[in-house]
Amino acid sequence: MTITDVLCPFCGALCDDVVVEVENNKIVEVKEACEMGVSKMMGHERITTPMIRESGELKETTYEDAVDKTAEILVNSIRPLIYGWSSTTCEAHKKGIELAEEMGAVIDNTASVCHGPSILAIQNVGLPSCTLGQIKNRADLIIYWGSNQAEAHPRHMSRYTSFPRGFFSEEGRKGKKVVVVDVRKTTTVEVADEFIQVAPGEDYPVLSALRAILAGEEDIVPSCVGGVSKERLIELVEKMKDARFGVIFFGLGLTHTRGRHNNVVNAISLVRELNAHTKFVIMPMRGHYNVTGFNQVCTWETGFPFAVDFSRGQPWYNPGETSAVDILNRKECDSALIVASDPAAHFPRKSVEHLAKIPLIQIDPYPNPTMELADVVIPSAIAGVEVEGTAYRMDKVPIRLRKVIEPNHLSDEEILGRILDKVRERRGE
Amino acid sequence: MKKIDVKLITGRLVEQGIHLENKMSDEYLKAAAVCELNERDVAELGIRDEGNVRVKSRFGEVVVMAKVNNENPAGIAFIPMGPWANRVIDPDTGGCGMPHYKGMDAEVGLSYESIPTIKELMEDVK
Numbered sequence: 136m137t138i139t140d141v142l143c144p145f146c147g148a149l150c151d152d153v154v155v156e157v158e159n160n161k162i163v164e165v166k167e168a169c170e171m172g173v174s175k176m177m178g179h180e181r182i183t184t185p186m187i188r189e190s191g192e193l194k195e196t197t198y199e200d201a202v203d204k205t206a207e208i209l210v211n212s213i214r215p216l217i218y219g220w221s222s223t224t225c226e227a228h229k230k231g232i233e234l235a236e237e238m239g240a241v242i243d244n245t246a247s248v249c250h251g252p253s254i255l256a257i258q259n260v261g262l263p264s265c266t267l268g269q270i271k272n273r274a275d276l277i278i279y280w281g282s283n284q285a286e287a288h289p290r291h292m293s294r295y296t297s298f299p300r301g302f303f304s305e306e307g308r309k310g311k312k313v314v315v316v317d318v319r320k321t322t323t324v325e326v327a328d329e330f331i332q333v334a335p336g337e338d339y340p341v342l343s344a345l346r347a348i349l350a351g352e353e354d355i356v357p358s359c360v361g362g363v364s365k366e367r368l369i370e371l372v373e374k375m376k377d378a379r380f381g382v383i384f385f386g387l388g389l390t391h392t393r394g395r396h397n398n399v400v401n402a403i404s405l406v407r408e409l410n411a412h413t414k415f416v417i418m419p420m421r422g423h424y425n426v427t428g429f430n431q432v433c434t435w436e437t438g439f440p441f442a443v444d445f446s447r448g449q450p451w452y453n454p455g456e457t458s459a460v461d462i463l464n465r466k467e468c469d470s471a472l473i474v475a476s477d478p479a480a481h482f483p484r485k486s487v488e489h490l491a492k493i494p495l496i497q498i499d500p501y502p503n504p505t506m507e508l509a510d511v512v513i514p515s516a517i518a519g520v521e522v523e524g525t526a527y528r529m530d531k532v533p534i535r536l537r538k539v540i541e542p543n544h545l546s547d548e549e550i551l552g553r554i555l556d557k558v559r560e561r562r563g564e
Numbered sequence: 565m566k567k568i569d570v571k572l573i574t575g576r577l578v579e580q581g582i583h584l585e586n587k588m589s590d591e592y593l594k595a596a597a598v599c600e601l602n603e604r605d606v607a608e609l610g611i612r613d614e615g616n617v618r619v620k621s622r623f624g625e626v627v628v629m630a631k632v633n634n635e636n637p638a639g640i641a642f643i644p645m646g647p648w649a650n651r652v653i654d655p656d657t658g659g660c661g662m663p664h665y666k667g668m669d670a671e672v673g674l675s676y677e678s679i680p681t682i683k684e685l686m687e688d689v690k
Protein backbone atom coordinates (compact mmCIF):
# COMPACT_ATOMS: atom_id res chain seq x y z
CA MET A 136 0.00 0.00 0.00
CA THR A 137 1.32 3.46 -0.90
CA ILE A 138 0.56 6.28 1.53
CA THR A 139 1.24 9.80 0.32
CA ASP A 140 1.50 13.18 2.07
CA VAL A 141 2.97 11.62 5.19
CA LEU A 142 4.68 13.96 7.65
CA CYS A 143 8.25 13.25 8.63
CA PRO A 144 8.39 13.21 12.44
CA PHE A 145 12.03 14.09 12.82
CA CYS A 146 13.16 17.69 12.48
CA GLY A 147 11.47 21.07 12.76
CA ALA A 148 11.11 21.36 8.98
CA LEU A 149 8.27 18.83 9.35
CA CYS A 150 8.20 17.89 5.65
CA ASP A 151 4.69 16.86 4.65
CA ASP A 152 5.32 15.27 1.27
CA VAL A 153 6.77 11.92 2.30
CA VAL A 154 5.63 8.75 0.51
CA VAL A 155 5.59 5.53 2.48
CA GLU A 156 5.20 1.96 1.18
CA VAL A 157 3.58 -0.37 3.69
CA GLU A 158 3.39 -4.16 3.41
CA ASN A 159 1.84 -6.32 6.16
CA ASN A 160 1.95 -3.50 8.70
CA LYS A 161 5.64 -2.92 8.00
CA ILE A 162 7.22 0.10 6.33
CA VAL A 163 9.26 -1.24 3.43
CA GLU A 164 10.18 2.00 1.67
CA VAL A 165 10.25 5.71 2.44
CA LYS A 166 10.53 8.21 -0.42
CA GLU A 167 11.12 11.99 -0.58
CA ALA A 168 12.41 12.28 2.99
CA CYS A 169 16.10 13.00 3.70
CA GLU A 170 18.45 10.39 5.14
CA MET A 171 17.52 11.26 8.73
CA GLY A 172 13.80 11.06 7.99
CA VAL A 173 14.16 7.75 6.13
CA SER A 174 16.22 6.30 8.96
CA LYS A 175 13.60 7.31 11.52
CA MET A 176 10.62 6.01 9.57
CA MET A 177 12.25 2.74 8.52
CA GLY A 178 12.81 2.12 12.22
CA HIS A 179 15.54 1.08 14.65
CA GLU A 180 15.91 -1.13 17.69
CA ARG A 181 12.93 -0.67 20.04
CA ILE A 182 12.21 -1.14 23.70
CA THR A 183 9.92 -4.15 23.56
CA THR A 184 8.33 -4.39 26.99
CA PRO A 185 7.94 -2.28 30.12
CA MET A 186 10.72 -2.81 32.67
CA ILE A 187 11.37 -2.09 36.34
CA ARG A 188 14.87 -2.07 37.86
CA GLU A 189 15.39 -4.59 40.64
CA SER A 190 18.75 -4.93 42.38
CA GLY A 191 20.46 -3.07 39.57
CA GLU A 192 18.91 -5.01 36.67
CA LEU A 193 16.00 -4.00 34.44
CA LYS A 194 13.38 -6.77 34.68
CA GLU A 195 10.47 -7.18 32.26
CA THR A 196 7.04 -6.34 33.59
CA THR A 197 3.55 -5.34 32.43
CA TYR A 198 2.25 -1.90 31.49
CA GLU A 199 0.01 -2.05 34.52
CA ASP A 200 2.85 -2.64 36.99
CA ALA A 201 5.12 -0.09 35.32
CA VAL A 202 2.37 2.54 35.44
CA ASP A 203 1.64 1.71 39.07
CA LYS A 204 5.32 1.94 40.01
CA THR A 205 5.53 5.31 38.22
CA ALA A 206 2.54 6.62 40.16
CA GLU A 207 4.09 5.38 43.41
CA ILE A 208 7.37 7.19 42.69
CA LEU A 209 5.59 10.42 41.73
CA VAL A 210 3.21 10.40 44.70
CA ASN A 211 6.11 9.81 47.11
CA SER A 212 8.28 12.61 45.79
CA ILE A 213 8.20 16.21 46.93
CA ARG A 214 9.68 17.88 43.86
CA PRO A 215 9.25 15.80 40.72
CA LEU A 216 10.68 16.99 37.40
CA ILE A 217 8.78 16.14 34.23
CA TYR A 218 10.90 16.69 31.14
CA GLY A 219 11.14 16.05 27.40
CA TRP A 220 8.27 16.35 24.89
CA SER A 221 9.90 17.37 21.62
CA SER A 222 9.31 14.10 19.79
CA THR A 223 5.69 13.47 20.63
CA THR A 224 2.25 14.86 19.88
CA CYS A 225 0.56 17.97 21.27
CA GLU A 226 -2.11 15.65 22.68
CA ALA A 227 0.57 13.99 24.85
CA HIS A 228 1.86 17.45 25.85
CA LYS A 229 -1.56 18.35 27.16
CA LYS A 230 -1.73 15.22 29.31
CA GLY A 231 1.80 15.81 30.60
CA ILE A 232 0.95 19.35 31.68
CA GLU A 233 -2.17 18.08 33.44
CA LEU A 234 -0.02 15.55 35.30
CA ALA A 235 2.50 18.25 36.27
CA GLU A 236 -0.30 20.41 37.64
CA GLU A 237 -1.76 17.50 39.58
CA MET A 238 1.66 16.71 41.09
CA GLY A 239 2.77 20.29 41.74
CA ALA A 240 5.75 19.32 39.58
CA VAL A 241 8.15 21.25 37.39
CA ILE A 242 7.57 20.64 33.69
CA ASP A 243 10.26 21.54 31.21
CA ASN A 244 11.02 20.89 27.59
CA THR A 245 14.15 20.33 25.49
CA ALA A 246 13.78 23.93 24.30
CA SER A 247 15.49 24.94 27.53
CA VAL A 248 18.78 23.50 26.20
CA CYS A 249 18.11 24.46 22.58
CA HIS A 250 16.18 27.59 21.62
CA GLY A 251 15.19 28.51 25.20
CA PRO A 252 17.34 31.64 24.95
CA SER A 253 15.56 32.51 21.69
CA ILE A 254 12.23 32.34 23.50
CA LEU A 255 13.57 34.62 26.24
CA ALA A 256 14.72 37.04 23.55
CA ILE A 257 11.36 36.93 21.78
CA GLN A 258 9.63 37.69 25.09
CA ASN A 259 11.89 40.73 25.34
CA VAL A 260 11.63 42.23 21.87
CA GLY A 261 9.02 40.30 19.90
CA LEU A 262 9.58 38.45 16.64
CA PRO A 263 9.03 39.93 13.18
CA SER A 264 8.37 36.63 11.42
CA CYS A 265 6.10 34.84 8.96
CA THR A 266 5.41 31.34 7.66
CA LEU A 267 7.77 29.24 5.56
CA GLY A 268 5.19 29.46 2.76
CA GLN A 269 5.66 33.23 2.57
CA ILE A 270 9.42 32.79 2.52
CA LYS A 271 9.19 30.23 -0.27
CA ASN A 272 7.07 32.57 -2.38
CA ARG A 273 8.72 35.90 -1.64
CA ALA A 274 12.23 35.81 -0.13
CA ASP A 275 15.15 36.89 -2.32
CA LEU A 276 17.80 37.13 0.41
CA ILE A 277 18.22 34.18 2.74
CA ILE A 278 20.72 34.31 5.59
CA TYR A 279 21.54 31.28 7.73
CA TRP A 280 23.25 32.51 10.89
CA GLY A 281 24.87 29.97 13.21
CA SER A 282 22.72 27.26 11.70
CA ASN A 283 24.10 24.33 9.78
CA GLN A 284 20.81 23.43 8.16
CA ALA A 285 22.44 21.07 5.65
CA GLU A 286 23.18 18.77 8.60
CA ALA A 287 20.31 19.61 10.94
CA HIS A 288 17.36 20.24 8.57
CA PRO A 289 18.57 18.78 5.25
CA ARG A 290 15.47 19.66 3.18
CA HIS A 291 14.95 23.16 4.53
CA MET A 292 16.65 24.79 1.55
CA SER A 293 15.01 22.65 -1.11
CA ARG A 294 11.50 22.95 0.27
CA TYR A 295 11.25 26.41 1.75
CA THR A 296 14.13 28.73 0.94
CA SER A 297 16.86 28.72 -1.70
CA PHE A 298 15.63 26.31 -4.37
CA PRO A 299 11.84 26.36 -4.78
CA ARG A 300 10.13 28.58 -7.30
CA GLY A 301 7.33 30.62 -5.78
CA PHE A 302 4.70 33.18 -6.87
CA PHE A 303 7.15 36.07 -6.58
CA SER A 304 10.33 34.06 -7.00
CA GLU A 305 9.70 32.38 -10.35
CA GLU A 306 13.42 32.13 -11.06
CA GLY A 307 14.03 29.79 -8.15
CA ARG A 308 17.64 29.54 -6.95
CA LYS A 309 18.87 32.00 -9.63
CA GLY A 310 16.81 34.83 -8.24
CA LYS A 311 17.87 34.34 -4.64
CA LYS A 312 20.99 35.17 -2.67
CA VAL A 313 22.04 32.84 0.11
CA VAL A 314 24.49 33.99 2.80
CA VAL A 315 25.90 31.83 5.60
CA VAL A 316 27.33 33.37 8.76
CA ASP A 317 29.13 30.87 10.97
CA VAL A 318 32.31 30.14 12.90
CA ARG A 319 33.12 27.12 10.70
CA LYS A 320 32.81 26.52 7.00
CA THR A 321 29.88 24.14 7.43
CA THR A 322 28.33 21.97 4.73
CA THR A 323 25.61 24.63 4.30
CA VAL A 324 28.30 26.93 2.87
CA GLU A 325 28.68 24.64 -0.17
CA VAL A 326 25.25 25.66 -1.45
CA ALA A 327 25.51 29.34 -0.47
CA ASP A 328 26.63 32.37 -2.48
CA GLU A 329 28.59 33.93 0.32
CA PHE A 330 30.20 32.85 3.58
CA ILE A 331 31.04 35.23 6.40
CA GLN A 332 33.27 33.67 9.03
CA VAL A 333 32.84 35.07 12.51
CA ALA A 334 35.30 34.36 15.33
CA PRO A 335 33.78 32.01 17.97
CA GLY A 336 31.64 33.88 20.50
CA GLU A 337 31.78 37.16 18.52
CA ASP A 338 28.28 37.15 17.01
CA TYR A 339 27.07 39.88 19.34
CA PRO A 340 29.61 42.55 18.32
CA VAL A 341 29.13 41.63 14.63
CA LEU A 342 25.37 42.14 14.94
CA SER A 343 25.96 45.41 16.79
CA ALA A 344 28.28 46.60 14.02
CA LEU A 345 25.65 45.78 11.38
CA ARG A 346 23.07 47.77 13.37
CA ALA A 347 25.45 50.71 13.67
CA ILE A 348 26.13 50.73 9.92
CA LEU A 349 22.41 50.46 9.21
CA ALA A 350 21.79 53.45 11.47
CA GLY A 351 24.32 55.47 9.42
CA GLU A 352 26.96 55.36 12.18
CA GLU A 353 29.62 53.45 10.28
CA ASP A 354 32.28 55.92 11.48
CA ILE A 355 32.25 54.33 14.92
CA VAL A 356 32.74 50.79 13.56
CA PRO A 357 36.36 49.59 13.81
CA SER A 358 38.11 48.17 10.71
CA CYS A 359 37.51 44.58 11.83
CA VAL A 360 34.75 43.23 14.08
CA GLY A 361 34.70 39.61 15.31
CA GLY A 362 37.06 38.60 12.53
CA VAL A 363 34.99 40.29 9.78
CA SER A 364 36.29 43.32 7.89
CA LYS A 365 34.30 46.55 8.00
CA GLU A 366 33.96 46.49 4.18
CA ARG A 367 32.26 43.10 4.27
CA LEU A 368 29.90 44.31 6.97
CA ILE A 369 28.99 47.40 4.94
CA GLU A 370 28.42 45.20 1.87
CA LEU A 371 26.16 42.91 3.87
CA VAL A 372 24.08 45.82 5.13
CA GLU A 373 23.70 47.09 1.54
CA LYS A 374 22.62 43.62 0.44
CA MET A 375 20.06 43.50 3.22
CA LYS A 376 18.65 46.93 2.37
CA ASP A 377 18.48 46.05 -1.34
CA ALA A 378 16.54 42.84 -0.76
CA ARG A 379 12.84 42.82 -1.61
CA PHE A 380 12.15 40.31 1.13
CA GLY A 381 14.95 39.14 3.40
CA VAL A 382 15.05 36.49 6.08
CA ILE A 383 17.49 35.45 8.79
CA PHE A 384 17.26 31.87 10.01
CA PHE A 385 19.29 31.47 13.17
CA GLY A 386 20.43 28.34 14.95
CA LEU A 387 22.22 27.21 18.05
CA GLY A 388 25.28 29.16 16.93
CA LEU A 389 23.56 32.14 18.51
CA THR A 390 21.88 30.48 21.51
CA HIS A 391 24.65 28.10 22.60
CA THR A 392 27.47 30.65 22.70
CA ARG A 393 28.50 33.38 25.06
CA GLY A 394 25.75 35.98 25.18
CA ARG A 395 22.98 33.42 24.55
CA HIS A 396 19.62 35.29 24.52
CA ASN A 397 21.39 38.63 24.15
CA ASN A 398 22.71 37.49 20.77
CA VAL A 399 19.17 36.74 19.67
CA VAL A 400 17.85 40.07 21.01
CA ASN A 401 20.52 41.79 18.91
CA ALA A 402 19.63 39.77 15.79
CA ILE A 403 15.89 40.46 16.18
CA SER A 404 16.59 44.15 16.76
CA LEU A 405 18.62 44.28 13.54
CA VAL A 406 15.69 42.75 11.64
CA ARG A 407 13.22 45.18 13.22
CA GLU A 408 15.39 48.09 12.12
CA LEU A 409 15.76 46.67 8.61
CA ASN A 410 11.99 46.95 8.23
CA ALA A 411 12.43 50.72 7.98
CA HIS A 412 14.08 49.98 4.61
CA THR A 413 12.53 46.80 3.27
CA LYS A 414 10.60 43.72 4.34
CA PHE A 415 12.72 41.53 6.61
CA VAL A 416 11.82 38.60 8.87
CA ILE A 417 13.65 36.28 11.27
CA MET A 418 13.00 32.71 12.43
CA PRO A 419 14.66 30.27 14.84
CA MET A 420 15.62 26.92 13.25
CA ARG A 421 13.77 24.74 15.75
CA GLY A 422 15.36 21.30 16.07
CA HIS A 423 13.01 18.45 16.95
CA TYR A 424 9.84 18.10 14.95
CA ASN A 425 7.46 19.12 17.72
CA VAL A 426 9.51 21.24 20.11
CA THR A 427 7.54 24.22 18.83
CA GLY A 428 4.31 22.35 19.60
CA PHE A 429 5.22 21.91 23.25
CA ASN A 430 5.90 25.63 23.60
CA GLN A 431 2.52 26.38 22.01
CA VAL A 432 0.56 23.93 24.16
CA CYS A 433 2.37 24.93 27.35
CA THR A 434 1.70 28.60 26.63
CA TRP A 435 -2.02 28.16 26.11
CA GLU A 436 -2.33 25.80 29.10
CA THR A 437 -0.13 27.65 31.62
CA GLY A 438 0.68 31.06 30.16
CA PHE A 439 4.37 30.14 29.75
CA PRO A 440 6.27 28.28 27.02
CA PHE A 441 8.60 25.98 29.06
CA ALA A 442 10.24 25.59 32.50
CA VAL A 443 6.96 25.87 34.41
CA ASP A 444 6.90 25.14 38.15
CA PHE A 445 3.53 24.16 39.66
CA SER A 446 4.79 23.75 43.24
CA ARG A 447 3.13 27.00 44.34
CA GLY A 448 -0.24 25.76 43.13
CA GLN A 449 -0.14 28.04 40.10
CA PRO A 450 2.25 28.21 37.16
CA TRP A 451 5.55 29.95 37.92
CA TYR A 452 8.10 30.60 35.21
CA ASN A 453 11.70 31.54 35.77
CA PRO A 454 14.21 29.86 33.43
CA GLY A 455 17.53 29.61 35.24
CA GLU A 456 15.58 28.59 38.34
CA THR A 457 12.78 26.39 36.98
CA SER A 458 14.67 24.90 34.02
CA ALA A 459 15.65 21.21 34.11
CA VAL A 460 19.44 21.60 33.99
CA ASP A 461 19.39 24.10 36.87
CA ILE A 462 17.07 21.98 39.02
CA LEU A 463 19.33 18.96 38.47
CA ASN A 464 22.53 20.95 39.04
CA ARG A 465 21.10 22.19 42.35
CA LYS A 466 20.17 18.55 43.19
CA GLU A 467 16.67 19.77 43.91
CA CYS A 468 14.32 17.28 42.26
CA ASP A 469 13.75 13.96 44.00
CA SER A 470 12.33 12.10 40.99
CA ALA A 471 12.15 12.60 37.25
CA LEU A 472 9.77 11.49 34.52
CA ILE A 473 11.27 11.74 31.03
CA VAL A 474 9.01 11.58 27.99
CA ALA A 475 10.24 11.39 24.37
CA SER A 476 13.74 12.72 24.98
CA ASP A 477 17.15 11.68 26.20
CA PRO A 478 18.64 14.01 28.81
CA ALA A 479 21.32 11.48 29.87
CA ALA A 480 22.81 11.96 26.39
CA HIS A 481 22.31 15.69 26.06
CA PHE A 482 22.72 17.24 29.50
CA PRO A 483 26.06 18.16 31.04
CA ARG A 484 27.70 15.52 33.21
CA LYS A 485 26.87 17.31 36.45
CA SER A 486 23.13 17.26 35.68
CA VAL A 487 23.24 13.60 34.59
CA GLU A 488 24.94 12.66 37.87
CA HIS A 489 21.88 13.81 39.81
CA LEU A 490 19.56 12.14 37.33
CA ALA A 491 21.37 8.86 38.09
CA LYS A 492 20.78 9.26 41.83
CA ILE A 493 17.01 9.85 41.88
CA PRO A 494 14.13 7.55 40.93
CA LEU A 495 13.89 7.95 37.15
CA ILE A 496 11.06 6.98 34.82
CA GLN A 497 11.48 6.90 31.06
CA ILE A 498 8.72 6.78 28.44
CA ASP A 499 10.24 6.32 24.96
CA PRO A 500 10.14 4.04 21.93
CA TYR A 501 13.93 3.56 21.82
CA PRO A 502 16.66 2.30 24.14
CA ASN A 503 19.06 5.15 24.88
CA PRO A 504 21.48 6.41 27.55
CA THR A 505 18.61 7.59 29.78
CA MET A 506 17.34 4.00 29.86
CA GLU A 507 20.69 2.92 31.33
CA LEU A 508 19.87 5.04 34.38
CA ALA A 509 16.10 4.56 34.53
CA ASP A 510 14.29 2.68 37.29
CA VAL A 511 11.09 2.32 35.30
CA VAL A 512 11.06 2.03 31.49
CA ILE A 513 7.79 2.27 29.56
CA PRO A 514 7.92 1.68 25.80
CA SER A 515 5.68 3.87 23.65
CA ALA A 516 4.42 3.88 20.09
CA ILE A 517 6.16 6.21 17.64
CA ALA A 518 4.18 9.40 17.11
CA GLY A 519 3.83 10.23 13.43
CA VAL A 520 4.40 6.61 12.37
CA GLU A 521 2.19 4.55 14.68
CA VAL A 522 0.11 7.31 16.28
CA GLU A 523 -1.59 10.32 14.75
CA GLY A 524 -1.75 13.69 16.38
CA THR A 525 -0.79 17.34 16.02
CA ALA A 526 2.68 18.82 15.59
CA TYR A 527 3.84 22.40 14.97
CA ARG A 528 6.36 23.17 12.26
CA MET A 529 9.17 25.60 13.14
CA ASP A 530 7.09 28.50 11.78
CA LYS A 531 4.29 27.60 14.25
CA VAL A 532 2.00 26.10 11.61
CA PRO A 533 0.14 23.10 13.10
CA ILE A 534 0.01 20.03 10.86
CA ARG A 535 -1.60 16.66 11.46
CA LEU A 536 0.82 13.76 11.92
CA ARG A 537 -0.35 10.59 10.21
CA LYS A 538 -0.44 7.04 11.41
CA VAL A 539 0.89 4.68 8.75
CA ILE A 540 1.13 1.39 10.64
CA GLU A 541 -0.59 -0.16 13.65
CA PRO A 542 1.38 0.09 16.92
CA ASN A 543 2.34 -2.73 19.28
CA HIS A 544 2.67 -0.28 22.15
CA LEU A 545 0.56 2.34 23.88
CA SER A 546 0.87 5.97 22.82
CA ASP A 547 2.53 8.56 25.08
CA GLU A 548 -0.86 10.17 25.59
CA GLU A 549 -2.41 6.91 26.73
CA ILE A 550 0.47 6.04 29.06
CA LEU A 551 0.36 9.50 30.65
CA GLY A 552 -3.42 9.26 31.02
CA ARG A 553 -3.05 5.95 32.85
CA ILE A 554 -0.35 7.40 35.12
CA LEU A 555 -2.59 10.37 35.90
CA ASP A 556 -5.47 8.05 36.82
CA LYS A 557 -3.21 5.96 39.06
CA VAL A 558 -1.78 9.06 40.76
CA ARG A 559 -5.32 10.26 41.51
CA GLU A 560 -6.29 6.83 42.76
CA ARG A 561 -3.29 6.66 45.10
CA ARG A 562 -4.05 10.08 46.46
CA GLY A 563 -7.64 8.99 47.10
CA GLU A 564 -9.15 11.46 44.67
CA MET B 565 52.42 13.62 25.20
CA LYS B 566 51.72 16.45 22.77
CA LYS B 567 48.76 18.67 23.64
CA ILE B 568 47.07 21.64 21.97
CA ASP B 569 44.71 24.30 23.32
CA VAL B 570 41.42 24.72 21.48
CA LYS B 571 38.05 26.39 21.60
CA LEU B 572 35.53 23.56 21.75
CA ILE B 573 32.16 23.71 20.04
CA THR B 574 29.43 21.09 19.82
CA GLY B 575 26.66 20.80 17.24
CA ARG B 576 24.70 18.60 14.87
CA LEU B 577 25.86 16.35 12.03
CA VAL B 578 23.65 14.35 9.64
CA GLU B 579 25.39 11.10 10.63
CA GLN B 580 24.74 11.78 14.30
CA GLY B 581 21.14 12.73 13.44
CA ILE B 582 20.56 9.50 11.51
CA HIS B 583 21.46 7.47 14.58
CA LEU B 584 19.96 9.92 17.10
CA GLU B 585 17.17 7.53 17.98
CA ASN B 586 19.48 4.53 17.74
CA LYS B 587 22.01 5.62 20.30
CA MET B 588 23.00 2.22 21.62
CA SER B 589 24.35 1.24 18.18
CA ASP B 590 27.99 1.13 17.03
CA GLU B 591 27.06 3.51 14.23
CA TYR B 592 26.06 6.18 16.73
CA LEU B 593 29.37 5.78 18.57
CA LYS B 594 31.23 6.13 15.28
CA ALA B 595 29.24 9.23 14.39
CA ALA B 596 29.20 11.02 17.73
CA ALA B 597 32.37 9.98 19.58
CA VAL B 598 34.60 12.04 17.30
CA CYS B 599 36.49 15.28 17.48
CA GLU B 600 36.91 17.21 14.24
CA LEU B 601 40.12 19.19 13.95
CA ASN B 602 42.03 21.03 11.27
CA GLU B 603 44.82 18.93 9.70
CA ARG B 604 47.39 21.36 11.13
CA ASP B 605 46.19 20.55 14.63
CA VAL B 606 46.02 16.82 13.91
CA ALA B 607 49.59 16.87 12.57
CA GLU B 608 50.76 18.78 15.61
CA LEU B 609 49.33 16.03 17.79
CA GLY B 610 51.39 13.54 15.82
CA ILE B 611 48.41 11.62 14.44
CA ARG B 612 48.94 10.13 10.97
CA ASP B 613 45.81 8.36 9.79
CA GLU B 614 43.66 7.52 12.73
CA GLY B 615 44.02 8.06 16.41
CA ASN B 616 42.19 8.82 19.59
CA VAL B 617 42.41 12.03 21.51
CA ARG B 618 41.65 12.96 25.09
CA VAL B 619 39.62 16.17 25.24
CA LYS B 620 39.84 17.89 28.57
CA SER B 621 38.08 20.98 29.91
CA ARG B 622 37.63 22.42 33.38
CA PHE B 623 34.48 20.29 33.68
CA GLY B 624 35.65 16.85 32.65
CA GLU B 625 37.42 14.79 30.06
CA VAL B 626 36.60 12.19 27.45
CA VAL B 627 38.40 10.05 24.85
CA VAL B 628 37.07 10.30 21.28
CA MET B 629 38.44 9.66 17.80
CA ALA B 630 40.25 12.49 16.01
CA LYS B 631 38.98 13.30 12.53
CA VAL B 632 40.36 15.79 10.03
CA ASN B 633 37.98 18.49 8.87
CA ASN B 634 39.77 21.37 7.22
CA GLU B 635 36.64 23.49 7.14
CA ASN B 636 37.35 23.83 10.85
CA PRO B 637 39.83 26.63 11.40
CA ALA B 638 42.95 25.61 13.35
CA GLY B 639 42.38 25.99 17.07
CA ILE B 640 38.73 24.94 16.93
CA ALA B 641 37.62 21.45 17.95
CA PHE B 642 34.14 20.22 17.06
CA ILE B 643 32.40 17.31 18.80
CA PRO B 644 28.86 16.38 17.67
CA MET B 645 26.29 16.92 20.41
CA GLY B 646 25.74 13.81 22.50
CA PRO B 647 26.95 11.90 25.54
CA TRP B 648 30.68 12.25 24.71
CA ALA B 649 30.55 16.02 24.13
CA ASN B 650 28.57 16.47 27.29
CA ARG B 651 31.38 15.11 29.45
CA VAL B 652 33.35 18.27 28.84
CA ILE B 653 30.81 21.10 28.47
CA ASP B 654 30.24 23.81 31.06
CA PRO B 655 27.09 23.02 33.13
CA ASP B 656 26.59 26.61 34.26
CA THR B 657 23.49 28.11 32.66
CA GLY B 658 24.23 31.71 33.50
CA GLY B 659 20.72 31.96 34.96
CA CYS B 660 18.89 31.15 31.72
CA GLY B 661 18.52 27.36 31.73
CA MET B 662 21.05 26.72 28.98
CA PRO B 663 24.47 25.22 29.68
CA HIS B 664 27.47 26.39 27.69
CA TYR B 665 27.59 24.08 24.67
CA LYS B 666 29.84 26.12 22.40
CA GLY B 667 33.09 28.00 22.87
CA MET B 668 34.67 26.36 25.94
CA ASP B 669 38.42 26.39 26.44
CA ALA B 670 39.71 22.85 26.18
CA GLU B 671 42.89 20.88 25.73
CA VAL B 672 43.26 18.09 23.17
CA GLY B 673 46.00 15.49 23.51
CA LEU B 674 46.90 12.22 21.83
CA SER B 675 45.53 9.20 23.69
CA TYR B 676 46.09 5.45 23.42
CA GLU B 677 43.01 4.67 25.49
CA SER B 678 39.85 3.34 23.90
CA ILE B 679 36.65 5.32 23.44
CA PRO B 680 34.15 4.66 26.25
CA THR B 681 30.84 3.10 25.21
CA ILE B 682 27.55 4.68 26.28
CA LYS B 683 27.11 1.94 28.87
CA GLU B 684 30.53 2.79 30.31
CA LEU B 685 29.75 6.51 30.32
CA MET B 686 26.49 5.88 32.17
CA GLU B 687 28.10 3.46 34.65
CA ASP B 688 30.59 6.17 35.40
CA VAL B 689 27.98 8.76 36.44
CA LYS B 690 26.11 6.35 38.70
Ligand code: SF4
Nearest residue numbers: 143146150169172290
Ligand atom coordinates in the same frame (compact mmCIF):
# COMPACT_ATOMS: atom_id res chain seq x y z
S1 SF4 C 1 14.31 17.77 6.53
FE1 SF4 C 1 13.60 17.15 8.55
S2 SF4 C 1 11.38 16.84 8.35
FE2 SF4 C 1 12.26 16.92 6.27
S3 SF4 C 1 12.64 14.78 5.76
FE3 SF4 C 1 14.56 15.54 6.65
S4 SF4 C 1 14.40 15.08 8.85
FE4 SF4 C 1 12.36 14.86 7.97
